[in-house]
Amino acid sequence: MSSSPAAGPTGAFAGFPPAALDFYDDLELDNTRTFWEAHKQAYADHVRAPMLALTEALAPEFGPAKVYRPYRDVRFSKDKTPYKEHQGAIVSTAPATGWYVQVAAPGVRVGAGSYRADGPDLARIRAAIDADHSGRELERILRRLTSAGFEVGGERLKTTPRGWSADHPRIDLLRHKSLFVGRHYGFEPFVHTPELLDHVRDDWRQLRPLVEWLTARVGVLG
Template sequence: MADFHGFPVAALDFYDDLEMDNTKSFWEAHKGVYNESVKAPMVALTDALAQEFGAAKVFRPYRDVRFAKDKTPYKTHQGAFVGVGPATGWYVEVAAPGVRVGGGVYEASGPHLARLREAMAEEKTGKVVQRILRDLERGGFELAGERLKTVPRGYDKEHPRIELLKMKTVLGMRSYGFEPFVHTAELLDRVREDWRRLRPLVTWLGDAIAE
């Protein structure tokens, strides 16, 4: 297992350039930069975190354009995900804007969304996740996710957690941007600490959605 030394500046520059020239010819000419400056550090980072959090899926760089209007072939970021349940777990990403981390549930529908809302609506479990989210926001995380504009069917608009019940996905995110430490081994400690802070949310969501 290779040691992690941070993402080099070349990784961010690679995605800057890819956003301007998202073509196969650019990719083929710069594939070595991607492998050495993006993929290899991401694998080293997630390998170093695996003992505590589990094995990560390092996403492929290719976009699925079969049903997309946007036919550009390559993703303009490199992400990795450690799952603990259906679409639930921890995330780390490098892209032109820098590095960011997060955790939560990024897709919930049908029975999973129904169970999630039931847990949010229930007095005891709902207050627990409210407290978790409040603590994360106070700790500098951004609460993100897809949200309904209207009240979900079957729930009272006066419910004390109605804004939470409107959420279809729930994510705690933090951006490191261009901070100098993203280019050093210190980034590993930062990601590990933030994933630990996100553990209560990830665990709560995993338990709520589990069948």
């Protein structure tokens, strides 16, 4: 693995080194405790440290982030591999809602949205999609973002949600159980440099209207 530094001497964000992506390439092939114990310092230096530096640099504008632990919860999963094959961080503005950034073997991606809505939260989001004013506002937000090169994702029902008509003008949005918008940077050279901070900051700013729309419906964190 490359020994490129994750951060400068003062802890400033310097990009994710190639070794971060190499680490996840190798972990995908050998997701075992033996591999992890042999390479946990590489994870700490090349993955977690730069993610902490990145989120700390973004915090003054967007708020503090939760940098996820690398361990998978396998209690109720058929997949018993012990470690996540990506490192994510979220700045939450409401339950399971906010801005997101991730590094993994395929590179870096950013996004924002509601990643998991429980029953009452999902009902409020769908009610806002149904209402003409707020529903059309969300459509405008998503059109601007897709025109800027973002992609809309999220878990969607294949059928019409209970209580809604299949000919509703926003039925595609009503089918969403989660709704997020993101962009993949992949292996762009800038992900290995301090310039990545500018890209994440600029994209999170563009995503702010979506975050604010969803937060207004889900409710801020207590």
